[in-house]
Amino acid sequence: IVHSPIRLHPCFPLVPASEPQFPHLRTPDSGDAVWNVRWALCTRRSSGAPVPGSGATIFALSSGQGRCGVAVIRTSGPASGHALRILTASGDLPPARHASLRLLSDPRSGEPLDRALVLWFPGPKSFTGEDCVEFHVHGGPAVVSGVLQALGNVPGLRPAEAGEFTRRAFAHGKLNLTEVEGLADLIHAETEAQRRQALRQLDGELGHLCRGWAETLTKALAHVEAYIDFGEDDNLEEGVLEQADIEVRALEVALGAHLRDARRGQRLRSGAHVVVTGPPNAGKSSLVNLLSRKPVSIVSPEPGTTRDVLETPVDLAGFPVLLSDTAGLREGVGPVEQEGVRRARERLEQADLILAMLDASDLASPSSCNFLATVVASVGAQSPSSSSQRLLLVLNKSDLLSTEGPGPGPDMPPHLLLSCVTGEGLDGLLEALRKELAAVCGDPSTGPPLLTRARHQHHLQGCLDALGHYKQSKDLALVAEALRVARGHLTRLTGGGGTEEILDIIFRDFCVGK
Ligand SMILES: Nc1nc2c(ncn2[C@@H]2O[C@H](COP(=O)(O)OP(=O)(O)OP(=O)(O)O)[C@@H](O)[C@H]2O)c(=O)[nH]1
Ligand SMILES: [K+]
Ligand SMILES: [Mg+2]
Structure with missing residues (x-):
């Protein structure tokens, strides 16, 4: 009589649950018969979480x-x-x-x-x-x-x-939920930075971090529960609650720091918004065509050529970018161009990074001065926190500088010189873009793993909110409950107790065969 469970050969037909069978058992892989079993009670056992249609x-x-x-x-x-x-x-x-x-x-x-x-x-x-x-x-x-x-x-x-x-x-527990998301992103990664981020997530870095945090909460919860049960006894260590409290507060700080970074990972996944703006004829459309390497926008010497917002996805220095060309900013024009200017301003507000462009040979003109005094000055005045917009000032048509006009004076804010016609200054601009985008999206090769989806942000925020309740609660039962809720958010982030809906949403992103 063999008491230990035997894994049946894959070839073995699925048996009805709990019905005696008379199989000829073979060892896996080799196919040689080793036992001639007189009878066996074969039961089907499901492995792990239910998989729709598994068994097939x-x-x-x-x-x-x-x-x-x-x-x-x-x-x-x-x-x-x-x-x-x-x-x-x-x-x-x-x-x-x-x-x-x-x-x-x-x-x-x-x-x-x-x-x-x-x-x-x-x-x-x-x-x-x-x-x-x-x-x-x-x-x-x-x-x-x-x-x-x-x-x-x-x-x-x-x-x-x-x-x-x-x-x-x-x-079957081969991947956790954040790793599954990483795999989906890896399959869809189009730029180098996206690939690096997806690979880090597939490697389980985010999941690993969350499990560490959840463990801290489990320990704290155990201490609080022990105190509830044995608080009056003498054999409980001194300062158990204080120790738990120190760890939970440290965790709160770490979570807060991560959340402040939250939008960066999402930008890297779905693309940063880069908007080109400036007065008419600065060469905005010329730059968009140059960066996207295709004729996205019409270029012409006529001011007010671009009216609609034209957006194109591009890979800029390894980062995914949604690049928008917009109408030149000026007042007192016809209704169609005015609508273009309104749309340009609207798009400007959504920008993660603004490429502000001026004609270097025309810096003294009213439109240039006005642009510097309004758009450039207002973005420069924002606090340099990670959530604010960033701006690169580009002085175009540098090829005209020696022949016409005096060039930028000493009171001009930090800028880059470029010529869309000769290509001079393009390498410098790309390098500056790479630095700016690394700040906007986060650099996936260094730093902590980023939160790549709104779902991650939601659960971290939920965890942080629960820790807020934890701090306010005087009653130990409520303290324990707040810790339980906080831990629940972290486990759901990696897919423990994940609901079917989340699974459906995530797996819908995959193609057949993956
Ligand atoms: N010399 C010189 N001319 C340039 C340069 N870049 C653009 N131009 C010319 O400047 C004119 C305006 O260029 P556009 O790219 O249409 O300028 P824009 O800012 O998009 O203009 P609007 O859409 O009308 O606001 C065109 O004749 C371009 O050929 C440059 O670096 N040097
Ligand atoms: K133009
Ligand atoms: Mg244009």
């Missing part, structure tokens, strides 16, 4: 769509090994986690499909924690659809839904 084995193309050198098709679930045997027409599974060359053929017609590399990952040592197989096939559309069709014909297999592989990995 899923398959999907995991590499990109379209013609490519190699395409990767993945399966996950208990029938993975069975599917691999059927497609390779072999009784043996290849050695675990080693690439093996096999001929794949259609199980129905026997027709060869491709000579492919196959990888067998028996659970739980796999991406999803379940038995997984990877087929690395030649990337032609006919091969890919042939293999997908063959897998679809294997009983117990069905096509995966979007994000289902990652969802199973989450359900």
